[in-house]
Amino acid sequence: MTVLSCVEVRRSTGGLRLFVRPPAASLWSARLGYERVSELLTAIRQAQSCTVPDVALRYVPDQRTGEAVLACETGSVLLDADEVSALHDTLRAHMPDRMRPLPI
Secondary structure, eight states: OOOOSSEEEEEEEEEEEEEOOOOTOOEEEEEEEHHHHHHHHEEEEEEEEEEEEEGEEEEETOOOTTTEEEETEEEEEEEOHHHHHHHHHHHHHHGGOOOOOOOO
Protein backbone atom coordinates (compact mmCIF):
# COMPACT_ATOMS: atom_id res chain seq x y z
CA MET A 1 0.00 0.00 0.00
CA THR A 2 1.42 3.35 -1.05
CA VAL A 3 1.22 6.29 1.32
CA LEU A 4 0.95 9.73 -0.25
CA SER A 5 3.76 11.76 1.24
CA CYS A 6 3.21 14.88 -0.86
CA VAL A 7 -0.63 15.09 -0.88
CA GLU A 8 -2.94 15.09 2.12
CA VAL A 9 -6.73 15.02 1.80
CA ARG A 10 -9.06 16.37 4.49
CA ARG A 11 -12.81 16.79 4.63
CA SER A 12 -14.04 20.35 4.36
CA THR A 13 -17.51 21.85 4.39
CA GLY A 14 -19.18 20.69 1.18
CA GLY A 15 -16.05 19.11 -0.24
CA LEU A 16 -12.44 18.18 0.30
CA ARG A 17 -9.24 20.14 0.80
CA LEU A 18 -6.02 18.92 -0.77
CA PHE A 19 -2.76 19.96 0.89
CA VAL A 20 0.15 19.52 -1.50
CA ARG A 21 3.82 19.63 -0.50
CA PRO A 22 5.96 19.94 -3.63
CA PRO A 23 9.66 19.24 -3.16
CA ALA A 24 11.59 22.49 -2.63
CA ALA A 25 8.44 24.63 -2.81
CA SER A 26 5.85 26.05 -0.44
CA LEU A 27 2.86 24.06 0.74
CA TRP A 28 -0.31 24.88 -1.18
CA SER A 29 -3.88 23.81 -0.76
CA ALA A 30 -7.00 23.67 -2.86
CA ARG A 31 -10.58 23.28 -1.71
CA LEU A 32 -12.72 21.25 -4.09
CA GLY A 33 -16.47 20.81 -3.90
CA TYR A 34 -17.67 17.22 -4.19
CA GLU A 35 -18.71 17.80 -7.82
CA ARG A 36 -15.15 18.85 -8.71
CA VAL A 37 -13.75 15.89 -6.76
CA SER A 38 -16.00 13.60 -8.84
CA GLU A 39 -14.60 15.18 -12.02
CA LEU A 40 -11.04 14.63 -10.78
CA LEU A 41 -11.81 11.01 -9.86
CA THR A 42 -13.20 10.39 -13.34
CA ALA A 43 -10.11 11.95 -14.92
CA ILE A 44 -7.80 9.77 -12.79
CA ARG A 45 -9.77 6.61 -13.66
CA GLN A 46 -9.76 7.42 -17.38
CA ALA A 47 -6.16 8.76 -17.43
CA GLN A 48 -7.36 12.10 -18.82
CA SER A 49 -6.30 15.65 -18.04
CA CYS A 50 -8.49 17.69 -15.72
CA THR A 51 -8.50 21.36 -14.81
CA VAL A 52 -10.30 22.94 -11.89
CA PRO A 53 -10.22 26.62 -12.86
CA ASP A 54 -11.70 28.02 -9.63
CA VAL A 55 -8.60 26.85 -7.72
CA ALA A 56 -6.11 26.75 -10.64
CA LEU A 57 -5.57 23.00 -10.12
CA ARG A 58 -4.39 20.84 -13.01
CA TYR A 59 -4.09 17.07 -13.22
CA VAL A 60 -2.05 15.88 -16.20
CA PRO A 61 -1.48 12.13 -16.56
CA ASP A 62 1.10 10.37 -18.70
CA GLN A 63 -0.71 7.39 -20.19
CA ARG A 64 2.54 5.67 -21.11
CA THR A 65 3.98 5.53 -17.59
CA GLY A 66 0.93 5.88 -15.34
CA GLU A 67 2.55 8.92 -13.70
CA ALA A 68 0.74 12.24 -13.37
CA VAL A 69 1.48 15.86 -12.54
CA LEU A 70 -0.71 17.63 -9.99
CA ALA A 71 -0.12 21.36 -10.32
CA CYS A 72 -1.31 24.79 -9.32
CA GLU A 73 0.04 28.30 -9.88
CA THR A 74 2.71 27.98 -7.18
CA GLY A 75 4.12 24.51 -7.83
CA SER A 76 3.61 20.95 -8.94
CA VAL A 77 4.29 17.38 -7.88
CA LEU A 78 4.98 14.34 -10.01
CA LEU A 79 3.05 11.31 -8.78
CA ASP A 80 4.23 7.86 -9.77
CA ALA A 81 1.65 5.23 -10.81
CA ASP A 82 1.26 3.90 -7.25
CA GLU A 83 0.76 7.43 -5.88
CA VAL A 84 -1.86 8.15 -8.57
CA SER A 85 -3.72 5.03 -7.48
CA ALA A 86 -3.39 6.02 -3.81
CA LEU A 87 -4.68 9.54 -4.59
CA HIS A 88 -7.71 8.06 -6.33
CA ASP A 89 -8.41 5.68 -3.44
CA THR A 90 -7.99 8.45 -0.86
CA LEU A 91 -10.27 10.87 -2.68
CA ARG A 92 -12.85 8.14 -3.22
CA ALA A 93 -12.79 7.16 0.46
CA HIS A 94 -13.63 10.76 1.44
CA MET A 95 -16.68 11.07 -0.82
CA PRO A 96 -20.07 11.38 0.99
CA ASP A 97 -21.38 8.00 -0.18
CA ARG A 98 -18.36 6.34 1.45
CA MET A 99 -18.38 8.24 4.75
CA ARG A 100 -19.68 6.62 7.87
CA PRO A 101 -21.84 8.75 10.15
CA LEU A 102 -20.26 9.85 13.39
CA PRO A 103 -21.43 7.96 16.47
CA ILE A 104 -24.02 9.73 18.60
